[in-house]
Amino acid sequence: MTELHFWTEIFQNKELKRDVRRRRKTPQFMMELYEALADSNQNMLEGNIVRSFEAQSSGSYHFFNLTSFRLEEHVTKAEFRWFHHKKPFMGRHHFYKVELYEVLDTGPELPRGNVMGSRLLPVYTKGWEVFNITRMVTKWIFNNGANNSILVVAALPSSNGFGSSIQMDRHSVETNAYLVIYSDDERKHYQHPPFHTGHTINISHSFLKPMEGLVQSTLRRRRSLRTLSSTCHRTNLYVDFAKIGWSGWIISPRGYNAYSCTGSCLFPLDRSLRATNHATVRSIMNVLKLPQEAGKPCCVPDALHPISILYFDEEENVVLKHYKDMVASSCGCH
Structure with missing residues (x-):
């Protein structure tokens, strides 16, 4: 799906997504990641998407519905986030061991499979534990997201090691577990022509000589027209997501300044207009009417910056995406 098709699909389905935010809470760690990106104004992600x-938990078993993950995306990192609470008094024990298993079957016996990670946790603390499970999730994605769940087993130390299991937490802190997948859709974006480099176009002296008078008269005419038509510049263009019906699925931001480019690109094009060499030649051809259909250069964005958007996908998962080419940061004559 191209970027254009993505935004078109979003626009067509906006009514279906209007009330999503009322049904699902945004994880705090996703909000913090979004705010860090917004503050830095640059992409710090491993890829450009975080899902x-x-x-979907049942006791110590945690299943994940990955049907909304797009197969064309490349997984760069995957994390299992599990929240652990303070344990009740456990005598002389200060630590307990947590092990993660990939569930390979759902038979009558304890369906432990591959061990994905383990660590010691202090009894008297609480917080999120993050386990890197990139290899396993990549395998799931290749199998169309199929997984039997992740099993979390906690045990207290004993004389024979860690043998006696302890009761798992059933507290509610948003949810007890998340799978977070970092990916890259590897979209190739059009690269705009370079800014004015200072290099001049080689035009013969015989051509420049008769142009001198034309340049001088054009400069005088531009001064008289300046009050009627401003030269190429950037203006504000605020996009309010609520007004276009996207506030129900976009979590943050509520809107942003995309900016717009307006104004004229009158001959001769000086350095302040950041004109490309192509635009300079085109302006000369236009003023000489060679050929007749040669049009004037246009005032357009010549540099675009990205923004990050936190939103709900069609399965109500919270997604953070770094979108390129969303803000016109400067304008020029092209």
Whole structure:
């Protein structure tokens, strides 16, 4: 799906997504990641997309519905986030061990499979534990997202190691577990022509000589027209997501200044107009009417910046995406 098709599909389905935000809460760690990106104004992600999948949990088993993950995306990192609470008094024990298993079957016996990670956790603390499970999730994606769940097993130390299991937490803190997948859709974006480099176009002296008078008369005419038509410049263009019906699925921001380019590109084009060599030649051809259909250069964005958007996808998962080419940061004559 191209970027254009993505935004078109979003626009067509906006009514279906209007009330999503009222049904699903945004994980705090996703909000913090979004705010860090917004503050830095640059992409710090491993890729350009972060998807958070809330676990469908039953006791210690955590299943994830990955049907909304797009197969054309490349997984760069995957994390299992599990929230652990303070444990009740456990005598002399200060630590307990947590192990993660990939569930390979759903038979009558304890369906432990591959061990994905383990660590010691202090009894008297609480917080998120993050396990890197990139290899396993990549395998799931290749199998169309199929997984039997992740099993979390906690045990207290004993004389024979860690053998006695302890009761898992059933507290509610948003949810007890998430799968977070970092990916890159590897879209190739059109690269705008370079800014004015200072290099001049080689035009013969015989051509320049008769142009001198034309340049001088054009400069005088431009001064008289300046009050009627301003030269190429950037103006404000605020996009309010609520007004276009997207506030129900976009979590943050509520809107942003995309900016717009307006004004004329009158001959001769000086350095301040950031004109390309192509635009300079085109302006000369236009003023000489060679050929008749040669049009004037246009005032357009010549540099675009990205923004990050936090939103709900069609499965109500919270997604953070770094979108390129969303803000016109400067304008020029092209």
